[in-house]
Amino acid sequence: MQQPQQPPGLPALRDIVLVGGGHTHVGVLKRFAMKPEPGVRLTLICRDTHTPYSGMLPGYVAGHYGYDEVHIDLRRLAEYAGARFFADEAIGIDHGARTVLCRSRPPVPYDWLSINIGSTPRMDALGGGAEHAVPVKPIHRFNDRWQTLLRRIEAHPGRTRVAVVGGGAGGVELLLAMQYRLGRELAAHGRDPAELSFALFTRGERILPTHNARVRAQFRDTLARRGVEVHTATEVVDVAAGRLQAADGTWHGADEIVWVTHAGGADWLKDTRLALDDDGFIQVDDTLRSPSDPRIFAAGDIARQVNHPREKAGVFAVRQGRPLADNLRAVVTGRPLRPYRPQARWLALISTGDRHAVASRGGLYLAGDWAWRWKDWIDRRFMARFNDLPPMTQDAMKAPARSRVALDEDESAQAISALAMRCGGCGAKVGATTLSRALATLEPVAREEVRVGLHAPDDAAVVRVPPGKDMVHTIDFFRAFIDDPYVFGRIAANHALGDIFAMGAEAQTATAVATVPQGLEAKVEDTVYQMMAGAVEVLNAAGCALVGGHTGEGSELALGFAVNGLIDSGSADEDGRSGTALMTKDGLRPGQALILTKPIGTGTLFAAHARLAARGRWIDAALTSMGQSSRQAANCLREHGATACTDLTGFGLLGHLVEMTRPSGVDAELDLAALPLLEGAEETVAAGILSSLQPANVRLRRAIRDQPAWVEHPRYPLLFDPQTAGGLLASVPAERAEACLEALHALGYARATLIGRVLDPGVALEPIHLTDGHLRGDLQT
Known part of the structure; x- marks a missing residue:
């Protein structure tokens, strides 16, 4: 399936932010998907990834439809439209700064804003x-x-x-x-x-x-x-x-x-300067624009057209999709807006719960089972427009060769510069002014060992090593796999810290390296800020001080960190193997249990996401898992006697386990039935959707004993699935495994699982034994 997207190399010149995933906004996304506007970047902010179609909700309640039949997958639709999807909830607007204030992320800048959040029940005046x-x-x-x-x-x-x-x-x-x-x-x-x-x-x-x-x-x-x-x-x-x-x-x-x-407008709208009616709904003119702020539009139940008031009905929200999309396109290209007049009468098909419906329009009355079948046909056809996304036709892809976005003189110069041949070397750095503004409001955690860092920037950071401590060093870097720089920053930092925690060390300092696509300074600045704000939140939570970094231009957004950690000196035993503090890959002991703290499947899921073949809730769950720190898990494993540990990343479960068995001189058994999987991973693997790194990882299949017997197992491909910000794989004494799992679950690692055991080395060359559902009983025996 071919996915619509902005022409390659064209920077974002204007940001249209859509707040809410109502029926009007899904129509806007689809229209921009079928006809992209070069230079215009869409961002959808919505708390929920799947939005229900109100016309089918009674049928869902009655049991006639399943969940996916009545919900539009907003994350997938946004990906199809080349739009960014921010899973969050708007709680305010800063009109002066032109930003949307969100509940759990930094403010999101807009050039033009549209609100389609539906109505909110008026329960405050109702006792109980x-x-x-x-x-x-x-x-x-x-x-x-x-x-x-x-x-x-x-x-x-x-x-x-x-x-x-x-x-x-x-x-x-x-x-x-x-x-x-x-x-x-x-x-x-x-x-x-x-x-x-x-x-x-x-x-x-x-x-x-x-x-x-x-x-x-x-x-x-x-x-x-x-x-x-x-x-x-x-x-x-x-x-x-x-x-x-x-x-x-x-x-x-x-x-x-x-x-x-008794529904009205959301309470947070009262603190904006938008004109509201008596019920708190946003007043809009005939073009769906707010008369009190011409950069803001509204549609659906949250809006009230001053000149054409209508009752709250889904039909109006659906039909506002086209005029809103057209006017948003017009406003960014400097063309006149066109008025929209809703119809005075409309067809309502009202079901009676039992596959029977009544048709009502003005004085019209019709009823019967056929009316329900008619309604069912109309509703399914509507949903197919947004869930059965077609490949792009050549006509639909005929976007203008040049952007039509109206720019001022300074912005035009910046846009030309962004498209021109760029310098290499230090000429490819992001401008100092842009960078300093982006980082100015970030507050990295302070550590007393940092003598020179971001608080007093110099050519390099200077960090003291406390007495009795050894340094632990690691580095990670990868390009963005999701169009949310804030979430990407959090996951990139989490991924880099995983190596430190897996060793049993505490994170001390981090130095960042990032590449950002060239564009208008304001857009570049916000991208850097959003990304680093997410990263600093994670670093601060780990007590890790960001002490410096480098940001340069690149064709794709990417971020990495060189992280330094600290661990007690002399934490190795007489044989040079890991002791109670230091956990290394060579510490596996026969008879130990293997515990994995997070589910696997990120590689196949994000490969599917890029093909529009993953459900939005699968990606949501994967991002949640990737955003969970392994810091407490590492401490818990160490407290329960773990002697070997590694974090799962690009080599996949099998690759990292082989890295542990070889230096430890042992074999290991994995129970495929016990593997914790991210929702959807088994489905996408079954569909043949694999990460681009999978073929390289599959070369390690020779480490599996009796490997041909397992090739057809549905979970077999997931042994090679590369992970991003994956969980910890550790060995603990078998008698302490259950207690360790209980403690991990109590700490919030709900999917932590016993997945295998460490065996004495066998005579065969292959160190990895596979089983299917017999592990726990064997360990208890």
């Missing part, structure tokens, strides 16, 4: 709402709450009263879907569906107030036929455990309360 009600919005968070509610009802036999608050189409449709699903689940477990009772509450005089009388009558009859109590003109003002209160003071029994009403 946060503790006892399940809000449907924001919709992208509903799945976790629904699964919890589902498990809770299934686990507690007996009468359960479910209340849905909200009498619009969304509330009625969701109630019927829940009733259908829960009834079938109880019946499947041999329980009586009559254990469940349902009630609908609305402060309006009638249900579905925006639909015609025949549609309302249809749903009144359906609710009555299914035994649902309907309370109209009943405003819920308080909720408590097992009940809710109406405005007239009446209490109604309700064990589970689902809230599908």
Whole structure:
């Protein structure tokens, strides 16, 4: 599959930042994917990688669809569009600095900003709402709450009263879907569906107030036929455990309360200078731009078109995708914006939970199973636009040869310089002013041994070696494998520190070397800042002082560190092998257990990510694993008697284990069934998607005894999968292995696993024995 991307060598000239992964923004991403705008860099900031399509949510709740059928994979779509995906949550805007403030990363600069974050439930004024009600919005968070509610009802036999608050189409449709699903689940477990009772509450005089009388009558009859109590003109003002209160003071029994009403804008918007309506939604003009800040657009439920107010419905968010994309493209190229007028009437297909639906549009009323099949066809076709990403056609790839982005005189000069032939040698350094600004706000941890470092920069750092300590040196460097410089910086630092921790040492100082693609100074500065901010966070947490470095121009973003560590002197035994403090590769002892502290699979997963063949949640989990420090794991292993340790990196599990068996003079057994794998790794390997380093690692297959017998095992290729910021592989006394694993799990290494054992050397040349599921019993024996 061919992936859209910016023309090679063209620097980012303007940043469009999309906050939120709503229906409008997925449309914007797809349109920019099919027709890239040279020089424009898109960045999507969204807490969740998978965003649900609201039109299919009731069908998902009813059990008609699986999770992936109703969710759009934002990370994959962003990759397809050549956009950066930042997994985070916006919490503010600095209008002066033109940055988006995020919950857990540095501010993200924008030239133009668009907000599509949906609505937020108004639970603050509702007593007990946060503790006892399940809000449907924001919709992208509903799945976790629904699964919890589902498990809770299934686990507690007996009468359960479910209340849905909200009498619009969304509330009625969701109630019927829940009733259908829960009834079938109880019946499947041999329980009586009559254990469940349902009630609908609305402060309006009638249900579905925006639909015609025949549609309302249809749903009144359906609710009555299914035994649902309907309370109209009943405003819920308080909720408590097992009940809710109406405005007239009446209490109604309700064990589970689902809230599908009273939504408004996110609270953080109040602290911006954006014009908001009475419900906290962003006011926008006919071009979807904020009248109070012309660099900011908004769409979907979070926006209110001042001249064309409409109810909150997914159809408007979907249809705003094209005009928003067109106006964002126009604003960066200096062309006039075009107004968008939403339709006054629209088709709504409202399901009744049981593969039956009602069509409503103005005075139109139609109903039947065929209507549900029609809705199903429409919804699946919509989802296919974003999940079944087609190869790019030649026509779609005909982007302008030159960027159309409007630049001022200084920016034009910088852009020309970025595309011109660049100098080598010291002429390839990033400018001192740009670099100093980027690093000015970073605060590396201070260590008293550092006599000359970033606090007083010189030609080199000067670091004192404390008495009784030996130095441990390591270096790592690699190019970026993900389009988030902050996350990349964190993982690069974590990867470099792994060697220090594996030796049982503490990290002391680090010197960085980075390459950054040339571009406008402001863009280069921010890239350096984001990357080094992530790295310094990790180094500081490890007590490692950043004391210097070098940053130069390159075709790709890359980062590495030379790290120095400290370990107690004289920590080797009489034979020169590792003692209690120093853990080396030659310390394996027969009879010991082999423990791996993290799952494997990063190589195949990121190879798949580059091909758009990995699910976003697989990449999320891999990044989380790669971002976990091995510092505490190393201390734990040492406390439980580990005598040998290494961190898993480019040579893969087999390569690093062979590096340990050879100098130790032992054999080792690996249990393929016990290997902890990152989610998705087995699937991508099965699809034949492997890292580019895999062939070199496979040459070590000759170290496996009876190797041909294992080639067809589904986990066999993962023995050679290169890891980035992988876990620690260590040997501990067998009798202490279980206690060690319990301690590792308590420290947060949830996937730490016993994967093998150390054997006496055999007569055969091959040191590695493979097994499939027999390890733990053998060790206990």
